[in-house]
Amino acid sequence: SAVISQKPSRDICQRGTSLTIQCQVDSQVTMMFWYRQQPGQSLTLIATANQGSEATYESGFVIDKFPISRPNLTFSTLTVSNMSPEDSSIYLCSVLTSGNTGELFFGEGSRLTVL
Amino acid sequence: QQQVKQSPQSLIVQKGGISIINCAYENTAFDYFPWYQQFPGKGPALLIAIRPDVSEKKEGRFTISFNKSAKQFSLHIMDSQPGDSATYFCAASIGNFGNEKLTFGTGTRLTIIP
Numbered sequence A: 001s002a003v004i005s006q007k008p009s010r011d012i013c014q015r016g017t018s019l020t021i022q023c024q025v026d027s028q029v030t031m032m033f034w035y036r037q038q039p040g041q042s043l044t045l046i047a048t049a050n051q052g053s054e055a056t057y058e059s060g061f062v063i064d065k066f067p068i069s070r071p072n073l074t075f076s077t078l079t080v081s082n083m084s085p086e087d088s089s090i091y092l093c094s095v096l097t098s099g100n101t102g103e104l105f106f107g108e109g110s111r112l113t114v115l
Numbered sequence B: 001q002q003q004v005k006q007s008p009q010s011l012i013v014q015k016g017g018i019s020i021i022n023c024a025y026e027n028t029a030f031d032y033f034p035w036y037q038q039f040p041g042k043g044p045a046l047l048i049a050i051r052p053d054v055s056e057k058k059e060g061r062f063t064i065s066f067n068k069s070a071k072q073f074s075l076h077i078m079d080s081q082p083g084d085s086a087t088y089f090c091a092a093s094i095g096n097f098g099n100e101k102l103t104f105g106t107g108t109r110l111t112i113i114p
Helices: none
Strands: A004-007 A010-013 A019-025 A031-037 A043-049 A068-072 A075-080 A089-096 A104-106 A110-114 B004-007 B010-014 B019-025 B033-038 B045-050 B056-059 B062-067 B072-077 B086-092 B108-113
Touching: A004 A089, A019 A031, A019 A089, A031 A075, A043 A068, A043 A075, A075 A089, A104 B045, B004 B086, B010 B019, B019 B033, B019 B086, B019 B108, B033 B062, B045 B056, B045 B062, B045 B072, B072 B086
Parallel strands: A010 A110, B010 B108
Antiparallel strands: A004 A019, A019 A075, A031 A043, A031 A089, A068 A075, A089 A104, A089 A110, B004 B019, B019 B072, B033 B045, B033 B086, B056 B062, B062 B072, B086 B108
16 A cells, blocks of 8 residues: 655645645655546546656646656655636545555645635 | 546435446446545545456445446445445546556545435
8 A cells, every 4th residue: 555645735825826736655656646636526637747757748737837746756746837716626646556456546635726 | 538427426325225336438448447435535545446357346345347348337335334425436547557547437426324
């Protein structure tokens, strides 16, 4: 299993500002992902955080808006840049464990409200 | 288009009853089908998963039924309990150790009433 800590757990932000979310895992993992969950909605993959290289973004998400860092195998950050009310969502870090099960674990999420 | 359609959107079941949530997919390349359970304020947690080489998988009170020809799979919760009240998401991906990008259904809010 994997224990994932996300910070902040929630924040209220002003339009036009940027916020960085941190994700710390208690063990080294190969793959880390960032998802967005809009209120009452499903989960949408934003990007795969690649260790030591640029993240791989899904359609509809760009690096300028959601820059991601992954300096090592246990830590990643997601920045939501130049926020607007439409960015109000829960942002979830997830990791894929190695081994036979290969289970995808999620953090508890960071709930952002943009005013 | 990689889509997973989930129904119903919400479900109310009496304690002790059977809760059934259905999902349908389009991409025949999907070969891993997990169900996630999410409580308010928490991240989703893997509940049970199935691969298309079997038609059913059971873990305790939770069963996945899989119909490859119909491209459908469902979650059955037997003897539903108030503690099962949560939002359930089905998902699908291609290869658990290849492309791990899960495509999620829209979620079902399950409420178990006494």
